[in-house]
Amino acid sequence: MEEKQPVLELQNVSVSYDSPAGMVHAVNDVSLKIYENTIVGLIGESGSGKSTLGNAIMRLLKNNAVLTSGTIKVMGKDVYSMHKNDLRKFRWSQMSMVFQSAMNALNPVLTVEEQILDVFLSHDKSMSKMEAKKRALELMDIVSIDPKHLKSYPHELSGGMRQRVVIAIAIALDPKLVIMDEPTTALDVVVQRSILDKIKEIQRVKKYAILFISHDFSLVSELSSKVAIMYAGRFIEVTDSKSLEQPERHHPYTQGLLKAIPQLTAEDVTIEGIAGNPPNLVDLPSGCAYHPRCPAAYDLCKKVRPEIRYVDGRAIECHLYDTVQSEV
Ligand SMILES: Nc1ncnc2c1ncn2[C@@H]1O[C@H](COP(=O)(O)OP(=O)(O)OP(=O)(O)O)[C@@H](O)[C@H]1O
Numbered sequence: 001m002e003e004k005q006p007v008l009e010l011q012n013v014s015v016s017y018d019s020p021a022g023m024v025h026a027v028n029d030v031s032l033k034i035y036e037n038t039i040v041g042l043i044g045e046s047g048s049g050k051s052t053l054g055n056a057i058m059r060l061l062k063n064n065a066v067l068t069s070g071t072i073k074v075m076g077k078d079v080y081s082m083h084k085n086d087l088r089k090f091r092w093s094q095m096s097m098v099f100q101s102a103m104n105a106l107n108p109v110l111t112v113e114e115q116i117l118d119v120f121l122s123h124d125k126s127m128s129k130m131e132a133k134k135r136a137l138e139l140m141d142i143v144s145i146d147p148k149h150l151k152s153y154p155h156e157l158s159g160g161m162r163q164r165v166v167i168a169i170a171i172a173l174d175p176k177l178v179i180m181d182e183p184t185t186a187l188d189v190v191v192q193r194s195i196l197d198k199i200k201e202i203q204r205v206k207k208y209a210i211l212f213i214s215h216d217f218s219l220v221s222e223l224s225s226k227v228a229i230m231y232a233g234r235f236i237e238v239t240d241s242k243s244l245e246q247p248e249r250h251h252p253y254t255q256g257l258l259k260a261i262p263q264l265t266a267e268d269v270t271i272e273g274i275a276g277n278p279p280n281l282v283d284l285p286s287g288c289a290y291h292p293r294c295p296a297a298y299d300l301c302k303k304v305r306p307e308i309r310y311v312d313g314r315a316i317e318c319h320l321y322d323t324v325q326s327e328v
């Protein structure tokens with residue numbers, strides 16, 4: 001049987017920033033496929049390369065960043081070999097992104113309606129203003145904002161409502177892939193819950209492929225069926241969320257992150273953070289980048305970078321799994 005086409009396909013993607021201190025190796029050799037109607041979580045500590053990867057997929061990298069290797073395909077199209085004009089049409093209509101802190105970056109001098117109309121009218125020159133206004137109303141309904149707020153300016157809205165507007169803009173043209181970079185991080189717990197429920201509902205109806213970026217493991221595992229765990233720009237593990245219920249089966253870094261989640265049901269509530277700091281991405285540690293912090297590290301980990309091993313459908317880069325038969 002022919003394999004279904006992934007909505008997003010990353011193959012050996014690396015991205016570096018040119019900085020005064022040297023090349024910052026922000027994303028290192030990551031591969032991933034996301035199919036329609038699926039949410040994949042991307043998790044990692046601050047500075048691990050999550051936003052850089054999201055921006056790279058959108059081909060919206062900063063001027064000092066370069067895709068140094070790999071291919072990024074969305075709906076089978078190589079994003080980096082696309083002509084600029086085609087890319088302009090492709091972006092937002094096929095792939096879109098809710099940028100980190102975007103709710104604070106809405107244009108302060110335009111109303112919500114003006115910002116939404118702009119998305120419709122700039123992408124479809126043949127669309128009438130009437131039609132665009134009708135579509136804007138429909139969008140308000142999808143993200144559950146009272147239509148009266150179409151006439152509001154961003155500063156007149158609460159954080160939760162601004163985030164709903166940002167999500168509305170991202171899904172306005174009904175893209176196949178939506179990247180959400182920390183969409184709820186700046187919101188209080190109650191608002192965060194309502195936004196998450198809204199994302200789940202939209203996903204159920206629209207069958208989007210969503211890459212959900214967060215540093216909150218409990219949130220990601222609740223929302224997504226698969227999770228990619230990033231450390232120093234690498235996917236040190238890609239696993240189904242279900243298996244996270246058994247921490248002992250995972251990469252030591254994943255285990256460390258899992259231990260850092262407060263367990264409300266546990267009798268003995270001890271939260272252990274991971275000792276040490278993330279590595280310097282200009283001068284990565286030898287061998288496995290996690291070895292200086294890893295409680296299970298041994299000699300080999302300092303010298304040789306682990307290959308990907310496939311264990312029960314999980315992809316793990318860790319020498320502890322070296323004896324496990326690797327399958328492609
Ligand atoms: N414009 C830039 N120039 C140089 N280095 C950069 C630039 N932007 C990001 N970096 C570096 O790239 C690395 C990855 O950054 P990135 O923003 O992708 O991390 P992140 O995982 O999204 O972090 P956070 O959870 O804090 O959002 C960091 O070390 C960061 O300092």
Ligand SMILES: [Mg+2]
Nearest residue numbers: 050051052100
């Ligand atoms: Mg980020």
